[in-house]
């Protein structure tokens with residue numbers, strides 16, 4: 671649970687950026703804040719994580735472990751991604767060996783390009799973004815806050831990011847993120863708020879259906895007769911949240927309501943269905959249905 675109560679914010683003597691913002695987020699939710707440039711989204715996130723103080727009102731029930739990825743992470747540091755993350759892990763209370771093992775795993779999962787020993791200042795925007803994300807995940811966060819997290823990330827990392835967000839929510843954490851694209855907020859969030867004119871208001875049908883969302887992890891493999899299936903732009907199919915390709919096939923996380931359409935498309939393109947595992951994201955997330963086997 672995270673609560674923003676009657677939060678108001680102005681910078682100095684400027685106009686009100688946020689006025690009387692009331693937001694209550696139960697554990698297990700992925701919440702999007704959509705709004706135009708300068709509407710106050712970043713301000714809202716900084717208040718939620720505790721980096722900025724509201725002029726009036728307050729934030730209560732913030733989970734103790736917070737991971738934050740700012741909209742821009744451009745460290746002018748010569749130290750490498752590994753050294754930086756290990757150091758940040760130690761700052762967050764991890765032993766050096768645990769911090770460096772965790773850093774290594776995260777950089778591998780996020781597929782940092784250019785090598786983990788490259789100086790931070792030499793990283794591209796997208797790769798720096800991956801380091802910022804790894805930093806936020808060094809200790810499993812109860813609150814993960816991401817400011818425009820998709821900007822600059824490549825397609826593979828898009829899928830991975832969506833998967834990470836779902837994982838945090840599935841283990842009872844809260845995820846807050848901003849994006850100005852409605853298609854993204856609709857696909858990724860369990861509830862969406864619109865930020866504009868200083869106000870933050872709930873939006874869209876997903877808000878009402880929010881509390882528990884069921885997703886399916888679909889494992890697809892090459893057909894048994896050895897025919898090589900056609901690769902699809904899985905990321906573009908309806909309801910797809912994450913895509914992970916490996917040598918044996920592809921794993922796709924998809925909203926339950928879009929699972930049948932995804933399976934149909936896969937079968938039509940020569941894929942074989944390995945397993946379909948459903949998980950409900952929400953407060954008490956449990957895997958609750960599994961089917962397996964060749965469905966052909």
Ligand SMILES: Nc1ncnc2c1ncn2[C@@H]1O[C@H](COP(=O)(O)OP(=O)(O)OP(=O)(O)O)[C@@H](O)[C@H]1O
Nearest residue numbers: 681684687705706707708709710711712713714741
């Ligand atoms: N530190 C600051 N000092 C003064 N004004 C600020 C500060 N940070 C933000 N603002 C102002 O507050 C308003 C909201 O900015 P904010 O960065 O929160 O918006 P945003 O919705 O995140 O925008 P964008 O989508 O362009 O990143 C803007 O008018 C901005 O100029």
